[in-house]
Amino acid sequence: xxxxxxxxxxxxxxxxxxxxxxxxxxxxxxxxxxxxxxxxxxxxxxxxxxxxxxxxxxxxxxxxxxxxxxxxxxxxxxxxxxxxxxxxxxxxxxxxxxxxxxxxxxxxxxxxxxxxxxxxxxxxxxxxxxxxxxxxxxxxxxxxxxxxxxxxxxxxx
Numbered sequence: 001x002x003x004x005x006x007x008x009x010x011x012x013x014x015x016x017x018x019x020x021x022x023x024x025x026x027x028x029x030x031x032x033x034x035x036x037x038x039x040x041x042x043x044x045x046x047x048x049x050x051x052x053x054x055x056x057x058x059x060x061x062x063x064x065x066x067x068x069x070x071x072x073x074x075x076x077x078x079x080x081x082x083x084x085x086x087x088x089x090x091x092x093x094x095x096x097x098x099x100x101x102x103x104x105x106x107x108x109x110x111x112x113x114x115x116x117x118x119x120x121x122x123x124x125x126x127x128x129x130x131x132x133x134x135x136x137x138x139x140x141x142x143x144x145x146x147x148x149x150x151x152x153x154x155x156x157x
Contacts, residue, residue, distance in 0.1 A: 004033030005150040007085055009142040016128040016137045020062045023137035024054035026114045027096065028085045030078060044070070046077040049085075050105045051096035055113050055137055063117035069096070069104035091135055108134055 016022045028049050036045035053067035073080075079109040084095040086097035093107040108116040114127045129136035 001033045002151050004032050004147075004155075005032065006147045006149070008147065009087075010145065012139050012141040015140050016132065017057075019059075020054040020056045020064075021058065021125075021128045021137060021140065022140070023142070024052075025087065025094070025138070025142060026050065026052040026054070027087050028098075043072060046079060047073045049078060049098065052140070053094065053106055056117065057119065057128055061117075061119055061122065061125060063113070063119065066117045067104070067106045071098055071103050089096070089138070091133065093138075094138060107113055110134055112136060113138075 003049040006029040007027040008029070011022040014022040028051065030049045031045050032046040036043070038044040048070055050068060050070045052064050054062055054064045055067070056062040070101065084097075084099050086100075088097070093105055095102060095106075096104040106116075111120070112129060112132075113136065114120055114129055119125060119127070133139040
């Protein structure tokens with residue numbers, strides 16, 4: 001219990017500003033608790049994994065719910081076998097895979113991630129990606145992080 005494995009990516013340079021303006025890509029995150037359930041009483045522990053993009057003008061506009069999917073194994077855990085987590089990333093989309101199966105595809109369209117998240121409808125915020133491509137902030141170099149965190153309860157609530 002209380003193990004938090006993750007494969008994620010952060011920008012090499014914060015071209016568009018501090019987190020999450022320059023983006024974060026969570027290829028996979030999982031909670032290592034055997035009996036953990038989310039507020040809807042759905043298992044969210046060792047049999048569950050999430051893919052997420054974090055992006056926004058600031059912490060308060062982090063638009064991760066628009067680019068997030070959770071995959072649950074039925075009657076198995078991720079410790080029962082080896083798995084392949086994938087990310088296909090090009091100039092029009094980011095596609096996440098698990099064992100060759102697409103789990104999430106994010107295509108921002110011509111208005112980019114600013115419009116994809118509906119941030120163009122929120123007054124008082126400036127678009128940090130206005131000078132980038134439609135894939136901004138995911139149009140820069142990112143580096144890979146392999147992570148296993150231990151302890152804490154913040155992510156487990």
